[in-house]
Amino acid sequence: MSPIEDFLHPLHEGLWEVVIPRDQVTEPLGEGWERSQINVPTPGTIASYRCGQYHLHETKTEFRVHLDRYDPKKHPLLHLIDDAPLLLMISETFITLISFTREYYRSGTSEQLKEQNAILRHHLILGPLVIFMGLIFFIVPDLTFLGITAYLIPGVVLISGVLALKSCISIRPFRVVNRNDLIGGVWIIGAGLILGAIPPKLWGGVILVILSGWMFASSVMLLRRVLKGRKAVPEGFISRMLIGAVSLLLGIVSFIEPAAVLIIFMDVLGALTVIVGGIITLTGVRLRTLMQPV
Known part of the structure; x- marks a missing residue:
């Protein structure tokens, strides 16, 4: 009987990640482990768990555990800046989406898919619509940004x-079920009205400050570690050096040509949307192919 903790000692000796076959871990995760809902996308990950600085990715065949430099509960900003820089999140999202498509085409049987006629129809309709929406990001980025923010x-x-108000108010008879939820719903509606009143230029400025600040901070943290040598960057010396350098470059460009940087991020968002739409469409095509009689 081996708990997961028995395999984690190499992480404190400089190893970036330990890979543990599932059949070697026969005990459930201990009380300190909590499921993590927001993570840098990783190919093949079924679920993700955290315990302090430990970050575990569960796949079909193994557990992959690495040691974050900062506990996201105690240091959320430092975790975003150093452990999850913006460019890493974007690149890993692309890789994960492509990996998901490949993995899907290697799995699935016609027996399981014969009952999915409704899913087939939805995929073949929704997929092209999502692709079209992604293309709009490229064709008219200004109007798309206006539509998203306004x-x-x-x-x-x-x-x-x-919806929050609806859940806390009973119509027949009329009464407030939960006063705290009522107040919360009113605050949310007020926030929505305020957001709708913010001019697009202010939206663009706020978003640009957040993105450029994130990239600048990540570049400083990453390049400082890169200058200390490979041992200071066990997660990947070359990759972190490139992420730090490109983050610094984009951060500088954001002050010189802020509109260009916003368009770049709109293009990235459009590309991700097109890929998602393509995956949905290909899934529908795959379902239709497998459902056809041999």
Whole structure:
């Protein structure tokens, strides 16, 4: 009977990641481990767990554990800056989406898919729509940015507030079920109205400050470690050096040509949207192919 902790000692001796076959871990994760909902995308990951600085990725065949430099609960900003820089999150998202597509095409049987006619129809309709939406990001980035900031974000917040109010108010008979939820719903609706009143230029400025600040801070942290040598960057010397250098370059460009940097990020968002739409469409095509009689 081997708990996961028995395999983690090499992480404190300079090893970046330990890979443990699932059949070697026969005990469940201990009380200190908590499921993590937000992570840098990683190919093949089924679930992710954290315990302090330990970060575990569960796959079908193994557990992959690495040691973050900062505990996201205690140091969330430092964790984002050093352990999860923006460019790393973007690149890993692309890699994970492509890996997901390849993995899907290697799995699945026609027996399992014969009952998925509804899913097939939804995929073949939704996929092209998502691709079209992604292309809009490239064709008219200015109007798309305006639509997201002036309508989409405030609209989502307003709908969330209305749903919160609906859940805490009984119509017949009329009464407030939960006063705290009522107050929360009113605050959310107020926040949505405020967000809708913010001019696009201010939105762009705020977003640019957040993105450039994130990239600048990541470049400083990463390049400082790179200058100390390979032992200071066990997660990958070359990759972190490139991420730090490109982050620094984009951070500088954001002050010289802020509009260009925003368009670049709109293009990245568009590319991710097109890939997601392509995956949905290919999934529908795959389902239709497997459902056809041999």
